[in-house]
Amino acid sequence: MKTITSITQDEIDLNTLLQAITDDGTGAAAIFTGMVRGITERGDPHQTTYLEYEAYQPMAEAKMRQVAQEIRARWETVQGIVIVQRIGRLYPRTPTILIACTAAHRDTGVFEAARYGIDRLKEIVPVWKKEIKPDGEEWVEGEYHPTPGE
Amino acid sequence: MKTITSITQDEIDLNTLLQAITDDGTGAAAIFTGMVRGITERGDPHQTTYLEYEAYQPMAEAKMRQVAQEIRARWETVQGIVIVQRIGRLYPRTPTILIACTAAHRDTGVFEAARYGIDRLKEIVPVWKKEIKPDGEEWVEGEYHPTPGE
Amino acid sequence: MSPTKILFFATLRDRAATRALEMELPPGTTIAQLKSLLIQQRPALAGLLEHCLASINHEYRFDEDPIPPAAEVAFFPPVSGG
Amino acid sequence: MSPTKILFFATLRDRAATRALEMELPPGTTIAQLKSLLIQQRPALAGLLEHCLASINHEYRFDEDPIPPAAEVAFFPPVSGG
Numbered sequence: 001m002k003t004i005t006s007i008t009q010d011e012i013d014l015n016t017l018l019q020a021i022t023d024d025g026t027g028a029a030a031i032f033t034g035m036v037r038g039i040t041e042r043g044d045p046h047q048t049t050y051l052e053y054e055a056y057q058p059m060a061e062a063k064m065r066q067v068a069q070e071i072r073a074r075w076e077t078v079q080g081i082v083i084v085q086r087i088g089r090l091y092p093r094t095p096t097i098l099i100a101c102t103a104a105h106r107d108t109g110v111f112e113a114a115r116y117g118i119d120r121l122k123e124i125v126p127v128w129k130k131e132i133k134p135d136g137e138e139w140v141e142g143e144y145h146p147t148p149g150e
Numbered sequence: 151m152k153t154i155t156s157i158t159q160d161e162i163d164l165n166t167l168l169q170a171i172t173d174d175g176t177g178a179a180a181i182f183t184g185m186v187r188g189i190t191e192r193g194d195p196h197q198t199t200y201l202e203y204e205a206y207q208p209m210a211e212a213k214m215r216q217v218a219q220e221i222r223a224r225w226e227t228v229q230g231i232v233i234v235q236r237i238g239r240l241y242p243r244t245p246t247i248l249i250a251c252t253a254a255h256r257d258t259g260v261f262e263a264a265r266y267g268i269d270r271l272k273e274i275v276p277v278w279k280k281e282i283k284p285d286g287e288e289w290v291e292g293e294y295h296p297t298p299g300e
Numbered sequence: 301m302s303p304t305k306i307l308f309f310a311t312l313r314d315r316a317a318t319r320a321l322e323m324e325l326p327p328g329t330t331i332a333q334l335k336s337l338l339i340q341q342r343p344a345l346a347g348l349l350e351h352c353l354a355s356i357n358h359e360y361r362f363d364e365d366p367i368p369p370a371a372e373v374a375f376f377p378p379v380s381g382g
Numbered sequence: 383m384s385p386t387k388i389l390f391f392a393t394l395r396d397r398a399a400t401r402a403l404e405m406e407l408p409p410g411t412t413i414a415q416l417k418s419l420l421i422q423q424r425p426a427l428a429g430l431l432e433h434c435l436a437s438i439n440h441e442y443r444f445d446e447d448p449i450p451p452a453a454e455v456a457f458f459p460p461v462s463g464g
Contacts, residue, residue, distance in 0.1 A: 014164035014181075022243050024188035029245075030264070031164075031181040034256065034464045038174035042254060053463065056391055056456055059440035060463075085463055093172045095179075097464045104192060106184065106268060114180070115261050118464065126437070126456075127463025128392035139393045142460035145435065146442040184382050203381065206309055206374055209358035210381075235381055247382045268382065276355070276374075277381025278310035289311045292378035295353065296360040 004082045005064035007055045007127075012086055012095045021080025021102050028106035029080075030114040032099045038092030049132045051140075053087040053096065056126040060085065063125040071101065071117055075109035078102070083117060085127055097121065124150055154232045155214035157205045157277075162236055162245045171230025171252050178256035179230075180264040182249045188242030199282045201290075203237040203246065206276040210235065213275040221251065221267055225259035228252070233267060235277055247271065274300055302370035304329075306338070309376035312352055315344050325367060331356070332363035334373065352377055384452035386411075388420070391458035394434055397426045407449060413438070414445035416455065434459055 002021050018029055036051050068081045080102040090096050099117040103110045123144040130139050152171050168179055186201050218231045230252040240246050249267040251260045273294040280289050303322040313319055316338075325334065331354045339346045354361050355374045367373060385404040395401055398420075407416065413436050421428045436443050437456045449455060 014168060018164060018183065018245070019243075022185055024242050025191065026185050026243065027187040027190075029181075029183045029185070030261075031179075031183070032256065032261070033168065033179045033181070035172055035176050035179070037177040037254065040177075040254070041175065054391065055463070056389065056437075056458065059437055059456065062440045092174050093169070093176065095168070104187065104190070106182065106265075111180075111182075111261050111265050115256075118256060122461070122464045124442075124461065125463055126391065126435075126458060126461050128459065129462050130392070139396075139459065140462040141393070142462040144460055148442070148444060150442055204309065205381070206307065206355075206376065209355055209374065212358045272379070272382045274360075274379065275381055276309065276353075276376060276379050278377065279380050280310070289314075289377065290380040291311070292380040294378055298360070298362060300360055 002080045003065070003068045004084070005061055005068060006084045007057050007060050008084060008086055009088045010086070012084055012098050014098065017082045017084065017098060018100060021082055021100060023079070025104050026079060026102045027104050028110050029100055029102045030110035032114045032118045033095045034097040034118070036090050036092045036094050036096060047134055048092060049134060050089055050091045051096070052089050052130040052132065053085075054128055055085065055087050059126050064121070067117055067120045067125065070120060071113045074116065075101075075113045077104070077108035078110065078113050079104070081117070083121065085121070085125065087127065152230045153215070153218045154234070155211055155218060156234045157207050157210050158234060158236055159238045160236070162234055162248050164248065167232045167234065167248060168250060171232055171250060173229070175254050176229060176252045177254045178260050179250055179252045180260035182264045182268045183245045184247040184268070186240050186242045186244050186246060197284055198242060199284060200239055200241045201246070202239050202280040202282065203235075204278055205235065205237050209276050214271070217267055217270045217275065220270060221263045224266065225263045227254065227258035228260065228263050229254070231267070233271065235271070235275065237277065304367060304370070305372045306334075307372065307374040309374065311377050312345070312348065312375045315348055316342055317344070327369070328366050330363065331361055331365050331367065331373070334367060335363075349375060386449055386452070387454045388416075389454065389456040391456065393430065393459050394427070394457045397430055398424055399426070409451070410448050412445065413443055413447050413449065413455070416449060417445075431457060
């Protein structure tokens, strides 16, 4: 029942993180990773040179732990949880975020739990990215406004 | 739009496989891995010493490519697909299977595609495992009977 | 005639006590007929072979399907990979 | 009085032209009152600070919430991590 949450400047190592939440009862893991897109086609099509991520670190870590608790409250079969956000200057093709959830079996919510985790992280974990494009730079702004108790 | 399918005796390297299907348009990946459980609680609770996997290799590779095609037919936004089945003697905590699907964004089916992939693999890809327990061994038998056209 | 290659996997291989064999089959022989032939030769397969899965040239095939010349036929239980 | 630590992130930091500052606040000062004070001191924050998110001691807080002594208050836009 291990929970690992981390804000890091280091490369995200999927093998090591998965192993860290695997135990003798683990039979399934659902993992989500997000990467920097160099080319975006949806919405306003554009190129990205790199992203500069920053975090309000102690609050981000607290909110990542909260996301893990919310996952456990919703899927009691989830055993291990990893949530890692990488920050700093990140180039296209680089994984920036990882959410992994493990369980004994694949049919008791691991996919839904990982999906919930990334959606929730993008709502409440205080991390921002500045997008550097060939023709300028701008902060990417989210849309979610937390309500009291979040 | 890369598809990688493989039956292997080697360790499954998540980092390398994810990188192999990441390109400049990739923003999201959903990955499923299955591991050998040393302890199973659901159904008939028991311990597992190790599993011995075998494959009908050329047919398994053909059926893995078919699963990838079925994924692409259902989720046209899916970009990269990896399906790797490890075979041989595999001990508890060891990843035995990996399915990864990438897309530009996380909300266009990557989670569902990866889930479909593992479910389908367990139906039609000819791989079997013999379970070696402290008190004996037995072939694990699936339940699915393919119909004409599968 | 071209010989037919026949493969067994998992429990079927244990019961057949072989991984592979070759047989000369009359043209038009079906999967069901081949199963009967095999059970005559290897009675230990009786009770198991009738209900297992079959493939011809890496595609799932069924009792009524005829086996083409020089085919690779395989018999195995429902799959249990992952 | 214990000073309140105030942090700015992302666009808010650019507009405030600082990452952090300390202020002595009267007991019971609310987030809304602190925003007004900050806009008086740094007019560049006007139009942005009113609608941004706020936290007190790493929890989301809102205009009407009072700031306890020695708190860490942060102002930032809706999050965009992942």
